Amino acid sequence: MGQPLPATVIDNALNYAVALAKQGTRGANPLVGAVILDADASTVATGYHRGAGTPHAEVEALNALATKFPDNDRPNPAELTMVVTLEPCNHVGRTGPCSQAIIDAGIGTVIYAVIDPDPAAAGGADTLRAAGVTVHHHSTHAGANALNERWSAAKRNHRPFVSVKIAQSLDGKIAAADGSSQWITGDRSRDHAHHVRSIVDAIVVGTGTVLADDPALSARLRTRGNYTLGGEQNTHVLADQQPLRVIMGERPIETTAKIFTEPGGETLQLNTREPRTVLTALADRGVEHVLIEGGAHITSAFLAEGLADEIYLYQAPLLIGSGTDQAAHNSIRSLNNQSLQQAWDTQAYQIEDAQPLGPDILIRLVPKPPATPKN
Ligand SMILES: NC(=O)C1=CN([C@@H]2O[C@H](COP(=O)(O)OP(=O)(O)OC[C@H]3O[C@@H](n4cnc5c(N)ncnc54)[C@H](OP(=O)(O)O)[C@@H]3O)[C@@H](O)[C@H]2O)C=CC1
Numbered sequence: 001m002g003q004p005l006p007a008t009v010i011d012n013a014l015n016y017a018v019a020l021a022k023q024g025t026r027g028a029n030p031l032v033g034a035v036i037l038d039a040d041a042s043t044v045a046t047g048y049h050r051g052a053g054t055p056h057a058e059v060e061a062l063n064a065l066a067t068k069f070p071d072n073d074r075p076n077p078a079e080l081t082m083v084v085t086l087e088p089c090n091h092v093g094r095t096g097p098c099s100q101a102i103i104d105a106g107i108g109t110v111i112y113a114v115i116d117p118d119p120a121a122a123g124g125a126d127t128l129r130a131a132g133v134t135v136h137h138h139s140t141h142a143g144a145n146a147l148n149e150r151w152s153a154a155k156r157n158h159r160p161f162v163s164v165k166i167a168q169s170l171d172g173k174i175a176a177a178d179g180s181s182q183w184i185t186g187d188r189s190r191d192h193a194h195h196v197r198s199i200v201d202a203i204v205v206g207t208g209t210v211l212a213d214d215p216a217l218s219a220r221l222r223t224r225g226n227y228t229l230g231g232e233q234n235t236h237v238l239a240d241q242q243p244l245r246v247i248m249g250e251r252p253i254e255t256t257a258k259i260f261t262e263p264g265g266e267t268l269q270l271n272t273r274e275p276r277t278v279l280t281a282l283a284d285r286g287v288e289h290v291l292i293e294g295g296a297h298i299t300s301a302f303l304a305e306g307l308a309d310e311i312y313l314y315q316a317p318l319l320i321g322s323g324t325d326q327a328a329h330n331s332i333r334s335l336n337n338q339s340l341q342q343a344w345d346t347q348a349y350q351i352e353d354a355q356p357l358g359p360d361i362l363i364r365l366v367p368k369p370p371a372t373p374k375n
C-alpha cells in the first residue's frame with residue numbers, strides 16, 4: 001500500500017479483529033483475529049483462531065480471501081493490508097508459521113497490535129520485514145492489548161492457562177448433605193464438560209474428590225445419533241486426546257481407584273496443597289492448559305490466589321438445601337475477603353458468554369480487567 005493507513009482506520013479494523021477473536025476458544029492458545037483490507041481500506045477477508053490445533057487467524061483470513069476471489073479476479077496482494085491482533089507467529093507448532101503463509105500469499109503490509117510474548121513463537125515481524133513486507137506495530141489499541149492479558153501473563157510466569165469448572169445448584173452447592181453429587185447438571189452440560197476435558201492438557205482434582213467420587217476423569221464424547229438414548233456406557237466413546245489426570249493433596253490414593261484403572265490419560269499425584277507448585281510442575285511437563293475440576297477446597301485455593309483465568313460455571317435449576325450445616329458443600333469456600341470492596345477488588349469477573357444447555361445454563365467468566373487496561 002502506498003500511503004500508510006490513518007490510525008482511525010487501523011483502530012476500526014482492530015475493533016473488528018478483536019470481536020472476531022472473541023469467537024475463538026481461549027486456552028492453550030491466545031485469542032487472535034485478522035482482517036484483510038484492500039487499497040481503499042475496505043474489508044475483503046477476515047479470520048479468527050478457533051483454538052489449539054486449528055488454523056491461525058492469519059491463515060483463516062488468507063483462506064477466506066482465496067475462497068472469495070477466484071485466481072483471475074484476486075486483488076493485487078501487494079496492495080492488501082493484513083491487520084491482526086497478535087504478531088504473526090514464526091514457528092512450527094501444531095500448525096505452520098503464519099509469517100511464511102503471509103509471505104507466500106504476497107501480502108504487502110502487515111499491521112499487528114501485540115508482540116507475541118511466547119519466545120517460541122515470536123519473531124514473525126522480523127521475518128516478514130526480511131522478506132520485504134511492510135510491517136507496523138500499532139501498540140495503542142486497548143481492546144487488542146486486553147484480549148490476551150491473562151494468557152500472556154501465564155506465558156511470562158511459566159504456568160499453564162487455568163480454566164476452572166464448577167457444576168452447581170441454584171443454592172451454590174456441588175454436593176448434597178449425604179455427599180451425593182451425581183448428577184447435579186444434566187446430560188447437555190456434562191457433554192459440554194467432557195468436550196472441555198478433551199481440549200485441555202491436564203485436569204486437576206483434590207484428594208477429597210477422588211476419595212468421595214472415585215472419578216474416572218477421562219474425556220468421553222457422546223456418539224453421534226445416540227444423543228439421548230441408552231446408558232452412558234453405550235453412548236460415549238473416549239475422545240482422541242485424553243488429559244493428564246492430576247490429584248492434588250497429601251493423602252495417599254489407592255492404586256485401585258478408577259483414576260488409575262479406568263482408560264484415559266496418564267495419572268499423577270502431586271503431594272502438595274500449593275496451587276503454584278502444581279502449576280509449575282505441570283508447566284515443566286509441557287502442560288499449557290489445565291482444567292481445575294474441584295472440589296471446593298481446590299477450586300477455592302486457585303481462586304483465592306487469583307489463578308483462575310477463566311471459569312466454566314454450569315448452573316443447574318435445582319435447590320439442594322443442605323442438612324444442618326448450611327456451609328457444607330458450598331461450591332466455593334471462604335476466600336478470606338473481609339469486605340465487599342475487597343471482594344470487588346480481588347474477585348470480580350465478567351461474563352464472556354452464556355448459553356442454555358438443556359435445563360441448565362453455562363456461563364463462561366473471566367476476571368474483570370482493571371478499569372484502565374495496561375498498555
Ligand atoms: N459438582 C462439581 O462440580 C463437583 C463436585 N465435587 C464434590 O465435592 C466434594 C469434595 O469436595 P472437597 O472435599 O472440597 O474436595 P477437594 O477435591 O477440594 O479435596 C480437598 C482435599 O484436597 C487436599 N488439598 C490439596 N490442596 C489443598 C488446598 N490448597 N486447600 C485445602 N485442601 C487441599 C486436602 O486433602 P489432603 O489432606 O489429602 O492434602 C483436602 O482435604 C465431593 O462431594 C464431590 O462430589 C467435586 C468436584 C466437582
Ligand SMILES: Nc1c(N[C@@H]2O[C@H](COP(=O)(O)O)[C@@H](O)[C@H]2O)[nH]c(=O)[nH]c1=O
Pocket residue numbers: 167174181182183184185189190193205209213214215216217218293294314
Ligand atoms: N457432580 C457433577 C460433576 N462432578 C465432577 O465430575 C467428576 C466425575 O467424573 P467421571 O467419573 O469422569 O464421570 C466428579 O468427581 C466431579 O469432579 N460434574 C458435572 O459436570 N456435573 C455434576 O453434576
